[in-house]
Amino acid sequence: MNTVTRPRILVVGAGFAGVECVRRLERKLSPDEADVTLVTPFAYQLYLPLLPQVASGVLTPQSIAVSLRRSKKYRTRIIPGGAIGVDLKSKVCVIRTITDEIVNEPYDYIVLAPGSITRTFDIPGLTDHAFGMKTLAEAAYIRDHVISQLDLADASQDPVERASRLQFVVVGGGYAGTETAACLQRLTHAAVKRYPRLDPGLIKWHLIDIAPKLMPELGDKLGSSARDILRRRGIEISLGTSIAKAGPEEVTFTDGRVVPTRTLIWTAGVVASPLIATLGAETVKGRLAVAPEMNLPGDDGVFALGDSAAVPDLAKGDGAMCPPTAQHALRQGKHVADNVIASLRGQVMKPYVHKDLGLVVDLGGTDAVSKPLGIELRGLPAQAVARGYHWSALRTNVAKTRVMTNWLLNAVAGDDFVRTGFQARKAARLKDFEYTDAYLTPEQVRAQVEGAGRPE
């Protein structure tokens, strides 16, 4: 047992689930009842659903990066770093700090909310040439990259180079991919007017998905409305298609087409953070298998939620698990805090139940489709619901004000096409943005915890 008298609660990850959990623990527990610590590589909570709007420049990056230190009331100790392994037996979390030091952090209760990473497949060239849409750095990088393609195509005298720089491929017809393709197509469509030497007809966006439908959660009618909007805007949609091979200057589709392009954006789903595999515990499709109370059966004081956990979806039944959405992560965050407190006070924990409220899809400008509480909406009403929902879900008034101001500014002044160049010479592979190679194996975790060796 620990040497301090108060139980130590360690929360891993400052996303929707982690932050919601920490804030509730701070509110409901007296400072004498427990010490709360949060491990997070960044000093903000990222509002991921608005990431495509950062990539397209409608919103500034700062406006969706909600500060973790807005209020004096926040008393949680924050460790700047990433958890790279958890040893359940000795109740220690191994952390790599932002200065690359490895520290062992003991806990009595651990709440695992490290989210997910981009799911990739064994496709030649994919991890070297694709960009993801999961981090703020990726969104900012893609924005610069897309604008630089216009700049370079404009300067080039070579028609082949021009054609390849002006084609863009997005893989993944879920909401992340669809919104990304829609928002960025709007950007290039508006930007090309500032490049009189470029033929707008050369700009081509492809949205492809191996599934037979875009965003099947929308249902047939709304799904086909979304498809019509995108096709009207000139986005070529190919369903039942994926990538066979990716190279620096072209991508080969599984239907045999070879598309000359320097831009491959990969949003074909997510998998749980690699942190989960370090536990050596049971998983369901890579997500930690937890009980409806979000605790790990058989391991006292271990909880997991959000994208990294397979939380049974009791509202749906039939053995379903909750989909990886912000809607669930947020509510699970509150709920898991209550269960940690219940466990700490020797009370009964409650199972998590939440009925899906629907889906909102912002396709840029006044284009949107939404299905709140099963009601199908298109155009302006859908856009009002989509933006209203996201706006109200932002945690702080400062973030709300920044986002609203950005939207108003964009509506009045239009897009801008500034290429910042901040990351121009930086590595741009998926693993560089998502740190997927930072984690330890379960054996390395044990060795680190026992002090038998220091991982590289």
Ligand SMILES: Cc1cc2nc3c(=O)[nH]c(=O)nc-3n(C[C@H](O)[C@H](O)[C@H](O)COP(=O)(O)OP(=O)(O)OC[C@H]3O[C@@H](n4cnc5c(N)ncnc54)[C@H](O)[C@@H]3O)c2cc1C
């Ligand atoms: C482009 C895009 C659009 C989306 N649109 C919608 C939408 O419209 N509606 C919807 O409901 N959902 C949407 N989602 C999904 C939604 O954002 C996720 O389901 C949600 O963020 C999951 O919350 P989480 O807390 O589990 O993970 P996250 O919000 O991803 O948070 C995980 C946190 O953990 C941190 N972290 C990661 N690894 C470690 C580690 N090893 N140690 C410490 N910290 C770590 C991360 O930096 C991050 O802060 C979208 C996702 C994307 C990418």
